[in-house]
Amino acid sequence: MATFGSAPLPPEAAHPSHLSTASIAKLVPRHSAVVRVTHWITALCFFALLVTGTEILLSHPRFYWGETGTVLTTPLFQLPIPSSRRLVPTGYNYVLPDQNGWSRALHFQAAWIAVLTGLLYAISGLLTKHFRKDLVPSKADLSWRVLWNSFLKPVRFRRPNAAEASSYNGLQRLTYLLVIFVLFPLVIWSGLAMSLAFASVFPWSVSLLGGRQSARTIHFFVSVALGLFLLVHVFMVSLAGFSTRTRAMITGRAATHKG
Amino acid sequence: MIDISRRKLIVSGLAATAGASGLSVAARLARKYGLVPPDHGGIYGLGETLTYASQRLLMRHSLAREFPRSRISPRPFPNELAPLTEDFKRLQAGGFADWRLSIDGMVYQPASFSIADLKSYPSRSQITEIACEEGWSYIAEWIGVPLSHVLQLVGVHPEARYVVYVSMEPDTWDSIDMADALHPQTFLCYGMNGSELPVAHGGPIRMRLPRQIGYKNKKFITHLTVTNNLNRFGKGLGCVDAEYGYAWYAGI
Numbered sequence: 001m002a003t004f005g006s007a008p009l010p011p012e013a014a015h016p017s018h019l020s021t022a023s024i025a026k027l028v029p030r031h032s033a034v035v036r037v038t039h040w041i042t043a044l045c046f047f048a049l050l051v052t053g054t055e056i057l058l059s060h061p062r063f064y065w066g067e068t069g070t071v072l073t074t075p076l077f078q079l080p081i082p083s084s085r086r087l088v089p090t091g092y093n094y095v096l097p098d099q100n101g102w103s104r105a106l107h108f109q110a111a112w113i114a115v116l117t118g119l120l121y122a123i124s125g126l127l128t129k130h131f132r133k134d135l136v137p138s139k140a141d142l143s144w145r146v147l148w149n150s151f152l153k154p155v156r157f158r159r160p161n162a163a164e165a166s167s168y169n170g171l172q173r174l175t176y177l178l179v180i181f182v183l184f185p186l187v188i189w190s191g192l193a194m195s196l197a198f199a200s201v202f203p204w205s206v207s208l209l210g211g212r213q214s215a216r217t218i219h220f221f222v223s224v225a226l227g228l229f230l231l232v233h234v235f236m237v238s239l240a241g242f243s244t245r246t247r248a249m250i251t252g253r254a255a256t257h258k259g
Numbered sequence: 260m261i262d263i264s265r266r267k268l269i270v271s272g273l274a275a276t277a278g279a280s281g282l283s284v285a286a287r288l289a290r291k292y293g294l295v296p297p298d299h300g301g302i303y304g305l306g307e308t309l310t311y312a313s314q315r316l317l318m319r320h321s322l323a324r325e326f327p328r329s330r331i332s333p334r335p336f337p338n339e340l341a342p343l344t345e346d347f348k349r350l351q352a353g354g355f356a357d358w359r360l361s362i363d364g365m366v367y368q369p370a371s372f373s374i375a376d377l378k379s380y381p382s383r384s385q386i387t388e389i390a391c392e393e394g395w396s397y398i399a400e401w402i403g404v405p406l407s408h409v410l411q412l413v414g415v416h417p418e419a420r421y422v423v424y425v426s427m428e429p430d431t432w433d434s435i436d437m438a439d440a441l442h443p444q445t446f447l448c449y450g451m452n453g454s455e456l457p458v459a460h461g462g463p464i465r466m467r468l469p470r471q472i473g474y475k476n477k478k479f480i481t482h483l484t485v486t487n488n489l490n491r492f493g494k495g496l497g498c499v500d501a502e503y504g505y506a507w508y509a510g511i
Contacts, residue, residue, distance in 0.1 A: 060394035067326075068388065070336035070395040085393060087339055100392060101504025102303070108511060109306025196390060197314045197470045197510030200321040212388065212396055 030166070030254035032128065038121040039249055045114035046230065052107040053223055055099050058084045063220060067211035076217060115188060122180075134168065135177055141170025154239055165240045166254065172236075179229055183222055190219035293420060293436065297489045297497035298507045311508040318510070319438050323469035326386045331452060332397035337459035338473070341428050347479065355463040360447070364423070364484035367414035374463050377447060380404045380412075385444055387469035389476060392509065401467045402450030407441045410485070418487050421497070424466050425482040433477050433498040434489060434507070435468065444469050447480065472509035474500055 031039070061079040062071070069075065071088055082092040084099065125131045140146070150171035153160070168176065192198045193206045193215035209215040237245045248254035289295050294312035298304070343351070350358050361371040383405055390396035406422070415437075422440040425432040439445055448467035449456050456462035461478025468475055475498075489497045497507035 056392075056394070059392075062395075067330065068332050068397045070332075070334075070397050072334040072336050073332075085339075101500075101506075104392060105303035105306060105504065105506060108310055108506075109303050112306050112309045194390075195314075195511035196323060196388075196472065197318045197321070200323045200470050201318050203324050206324070212390065216394055 027253040027255055028166070029252060030248040031252050032124075032130065033252065034121065034124040034128075035130065036249055036252055038117050038124075041117045042114055042121075045110040045117070046226070048106055048110035049114065050223070050227060050230075052103040052110070055103040056107065057220070058082070058096055059098070059100050060085065060088060061090070062088065063217045064213035065210065065217060066213055069213040111188075111191065118184060131177075135173050135180075137170040137173040141173065147171050147174075154236055157239065160240050165245070175229070175232075179226070183226055183229070187219060187222040187226060190215045190222060194219065296506075296508045297434075297495065298501040307506055307508065310506075310511055314508070314510045315436075315438060318470070320442075321470070323385075323387050323444055326388070326398050328386060328400070330398050331386060331400055335397050335399050335451070335460065336395065337457070338391065340459065340478075343458075344427065344429065347427055351458065358463050358481070360464060360481060360483070362409065362413050362483045362485070364486050365416035365419040366410075366485050367416070368412075370413050372409070374449060377404050377409070377449060377464070380408055382450075383443075383446065384450070385446070385467075385469065387444065389469070389473050391473040392505075400450075400452050401446060401448045401469075402453075402456075403446035403448035403467060405443060406445045406447055406466075407443065409447060409483075410440060413485075415485055416487075419485045420487040421485070421489055423484040423486060423489070423492055424477060424480050425484075426477045427479040427481045430499055431477060431479075432492070433466070433475060433500070434486075434492065435471075435475070439468055439470070442468070442470070470510055472511075474505065475509050 057079075058081065061081050061083055062069070062075040063077055063079075064073065065076050078090075081090070082094060082096055083090045084096040086095050147170055150169040189205065190209060192202075193209055194212065199206045199212075206212055206215060209218055244255060286295075289308070289312055294308070294315055296307050296311040299308045355374050358374050359371045360373075360377065361369070363369040381404065382402060384400055384402045386398060386400045388396050388398045410422070419437060421434045421436055423432060423434040435445070444467075446467040448461070448465045449463055451457065451460055451462075456465060461476070464480045466475070466477045466480055484492075486492075489495055493499055494502050496502055498505075501507045
């Protein structure tokens with residue numbers, strides 16, 4: 001049986017570590033099995049996509065708007081990093097090794113697994129009313145003052161209390177909805193728009209984004225946004241107690257003091 | 260601690276069996292309908308196969324986007340070339356009059372064509388975008404003879420499945436399936452933006468297939484082999500790039 005050990009807990013849950021979890025707090029269901037399994041598969045894929053995406057980016061760290069763009073045209077912007085291609089002017093006097101082969105393969109494989117996992121999550125979330133129950137904010141959640149306070153609390157490194165840690169506040173709900181229903185679909189769409197074969201069947205998928213190079217630039221910015229989400233997410237988890245929250249996402253149960 | 264009931268065990272056992280047999284049926288169907296790429300082995304085989312199979316099912320006959328003449332990129336970017344070989348330079352000095360494109364394999368009449376021969380066939384042009392896997396892209400007018408026309412001239416065996424194309428650049432060869440080989444936009448390309456195809460862009464002959472990434476559009480084509488089995492070409496992965504980790508199918 002697991003013990004809390006030195007895990008950071010809300011002060012009211014702090015008990016001598018030799019006591020088992022059952023005697024200090026009831027373990028209540030926190031995350032459903034589908035949420036837990038899809039969370040960790042997505043986490044793994046997300047990591048693979050981030051690493052390989054960065055790697056692919058190194059072969060051409062320039063971004064354009066519109067349909068086309070090469071080193072002979074003016075970029076929208078260029079990242080001040082070295083490149084894995086000799087013909088890209090970077091200001092660095094060395095060229096990084098080419099890793100695009102496996103990076104592309106892993107990028108697309110992870111994308112496939114992430115998309116299929118996401119579909120499973122979305123369908124199950126609709127059927128079990130997970131979105132409506134756990135993620136759609138209530139009217140009261142949506143006042144500017146409440147949202148602002150939800151923002152300030154973690155910014156001031158204040159840990160959530162047990163009641164707050166057992167559910168999501170309005171700001172968290174809005175963020176999750178934004179990630180699940182806006183950023184993920186947008187990163188998939190802009191990624192698919194860069195597939196020449198996909199674009200041959202759905203040409204509007206490219207033109208609606210403003211062209212192939214616009215799709216690539218959007219793909220980059222949405223990925224940066226998702227990367228920032230990941231950082232804030234891990235920060236929030238740490239604030240609420242890294243091992244308790246992580247254990248809740250693995251076993252499905254979280255300690256609560258209310259029981 | 261973890262309570263597994265007998266019912267749960269039976270249900271998950273049945274689900275696992277159903278899943279496994281479903282997968283094996285899917286694999287057999289995929290092989291039968293030619294939805295498995297030659298580089299399906301290895302740890303990225305799942306992704307390669309899903310991409311190739313789904314795009315083949317969805318995009319066998321679709322046409323790559325074409326653009327109006329006004330959108331042709333003013334300065335097409337010639338990517339880095341390997342140093343030209345002595346053989347190439349000799350042919351170049353002769354204005355490529357002695358360049359030959361030969362076709363063999365599963366064809367009724369193996370043949371060899373000069374550039375003039377290829378230009379004597381109905382010429383087609385397309386204004387399409389070429390996109391490199393690195394991220395850059397440009398639009399150009401590509402002029403050539405559809406590969407399907409040349410394949411028709413030599414007569415392809417009905418059981419043929421792939422066309423292998425070999426470049427004059429050392430260690431450079433590739434292949435495409437018949438869906439791409441017979442696609443109306445797949446050209447043996449000899450012209451660009453109203454003139455001859457420059458050497459920097461693969462002249463005198465370049466494979467042009469606008470539904471796949473730039474590296475499938477091999478330059479300096481000298482030889483085609485029609486086949487139903489890629490195992491005897493290189494390591495059997497369908498192209499030399501796959502031996503360096505790049506996907507055989509590059510529709511994405």
